[in-house]
Amino acid sequence: MALKRRIRGFNAGVRLKGNEELHEQTDAWSNRDLIPLPPSRRTWGWFNFFGFWAIGSLNVANWQTPSTYLTMGLSVRQAMAVIIIGRFLIAGFSTLIAWCGLKWHIGFTVQNRYSWGMRASYIPLLQRVMLNFIWNAVQCWNGGLLCTVCITAIWPSFARIPNTFGPNMPTTTYEFVGFVVFWFLSTPFLWLRPEKFRVPFLIVCTWCGLGMFVWMIWAVATAHGLGPLWNEGTKIPAGSQWSSSWIMMAGINQSVGSLAAGITNGSDFSRYATRRRSYVIGTVLSCIVTGVLVSLIGLITAAACQKIYGEIYWNPPDLLMVMMDSGNGSSKARAGVFFLSAGFAFTAMFENICGNAVAGGIDLAGLFPRYIDIRRGAIITFLAAWIVQPWQLINRATTFIAVLSSFSVFLAPIIGIMACDYYLLRKRRVRLSHLYRTKDTSYWFWKGVNWRAIPAWICGFAPTIGGLVVTVRMDPNPPRALVQLYYMAFLIGFFISATIFYGLNLAFPVPDMDQYDEIDVYGTFTPQEARRVGVMPLDETDGMAVDETGFRHGSVDHVTVEDGKK
Template structure:
């Protein structure tokens, strides 16, 4: 008698059964670890105050003061500078809310967010571009802070000048000691994760606001209770308005990095309201205070001796009391570290973690990115106009198109619908697999719009449009992407709460 040919289901091997039990959501270890995972709603700690203190530190950075004071040299008066900063602040408030809402909803960092538009593998492109810009500026900002520390050391211990006259790889012995000390402090803070960064920013914010306000008031008193509202013949008419709009646009461009990866911070936000409130007090209101301080400091100094300061550090150096000078200098160091942590350290950490999720976590990636920031000898980069202009400036110009593509894909194409578990799956049927893990339409849109952005940034023929390069690049990236992207698809909104981890850092 013949046995019927009956097909029976294939029994899963013991290893497959164990794998399903340990990984029931079919997540890939090449895309998922505890640092890249979405954060659970419960346990998030970033309140409105946390978001506000980010801006309390970053807005008052020394670089921002140098930029705003530079507007005087372009022929703008006090009220015109306030108007330019106000215009930029309104735009920034809107852009940062759109970017921040993405992180608050999904709970994922920027490299994972980039997978939505660029694919699970293509996301390495925006993540590494953002990370490369940040790690270079981390080293440069640490070096600039070390210069302030050298001045402080020499003020307290003039004998240290003996170790400040030699040169090894571009720095004196004292320069190396100060640089490595500040570098190590930042690595220690980062080693405790995002929660420690939040606490440091919360501490530094009030210190900076008080210090800058006190410096402005001191200058106002030194000038006899009045200031000069302009430092020369102020612009009028169409030329004035073009300069005001251009100044506001450049103010937004300064934050091109932050509007891109703001989700790295808002993924820990308690609610959308906390993002909006933190941004409102930290951007429009705080920037108004920033503008008033700039006008008071610059106008007071110009009234006193007819010179224009280049930075608050010029004011600090003129303080006659050594104790007060050291206190103010310490506050500037606190500020520089706060700005560096948020703007230039977090992004490369997540970029490296995204590149090697099996081997790196937040702490290890922090040590590696910090080490890179040391090994590149950043003072040499800072002293090389070609590197600053063409390498870092070129990478910065590409951030506009990246922002436009990611925002257009998330808000216009998908209407904020995200299948969060699929961001961590390598299945060819996954939402973000596209073609071998890359959305080549997004890559093409980036390549075309990036070329246009670079031409605008570096071609003398378009110098009159250079102030608006970020907006043009961002808009061009969005338009090209929407023109060539696949339309008519249905998108599902799937929560990531089941695969989320508690935001321990």
């Protein structure tokens, strides 16, 4: 009995608690971070979204993007064209998927319940959890490399630290210390809720953006111009079976696919918007302009430094180490390198926290709503970095990383289903009160599974997975058709899954797909939003009864909402 009491006491202690007067009930499907976000928690203006997308652009990966396309054989102009087209597509798809969060203020975790069914929504959710765990670990490792540059700039002797690891450890003490420092410095920010991200966004955009611009000016001024890289022409091998058009198509697919995870869960953050136009202005402006500018700055800097050092350095940590002669350079050189590397490191830190840790927290909250909220989930995601062991993945399992980078093959069909269901089938209407229960809900389908979504998803990635396999294996003579399909994987997956899902719903229709609650049972909307959406605020329902479906029934002296919604 004593043991049972202790277990019950422990369970009560770790279970989340919410203010039910604010509809923050905690059960198997709901907690404070999963319910439709009330106006009091919607604090993101246009600059928040500008900063959100800026941290996805002001980073090492985007700086190196032109090198990827130049390596594929494209010219500088073609590479920049790919980047510009890709950024426009990213902005378009992101806004398309995030609109549900802007209108109904629910995130990806809940959004999939009306497409997949309450139980089957775990299929896309588990994919996101896995990606968050792995990419968080990889980003911590990459951020750790920038920390090693910062430490070397302060204490040059750090670059000569002896390696205390054995031959079976695929890293060095030098690299591992940077990882540990980055991980511990990042941890305190996990306690910061998304509502409070404005100040970090401002610091990141100012510090790293200014640093990149100053770096480019210094490189061009020191080199008195640009090196041969700037005039790089098309270098497709004579015997190649691919024309520049197909290579550009592959580049566009890679550009959009690399951010497919962020597109998928766009509503997780769009629901924090104070206004819809805040999201549109901040996202389009930052995603396109900042994304293109960072790639261009990286290209110009690499071209100028080619003239200075006689080699092309695309990786910023490598170039920074060369600039300060591995810590043996002048104090001015080391100070400049510290400023630049710290800016990159801080950007990587907050990009990882926002894009992987917080996103992972939201997804884990969907799996275990009674015990995990955003903060606890973010901490779990961050702790998982030690289990994933990124030093093993980065230095050994290059094939595994390549598969992760191509995971858009599986995410694009999910995005297609989401878009088709919300815009074409449900006519942008969602019954919020039905998303948080299993009894008398429109989203239970067959035993909690909307079977229509599963074949639509499989058919979306089936044509392109063969190309993924032969590309990752680097087969010398892969079937041309397979690779062509893979070069268009994102668009193929999106449109095939959307089309099949639409067809299945026409053949096997679901009743009342365009229904929505007539009453704002969660207090989700401002009066202006309620009028636009067509729902009645709960405090204006005097003389009406509201059942668990959110519909009005007759005249009574008070309003009741069943299933714990009062």
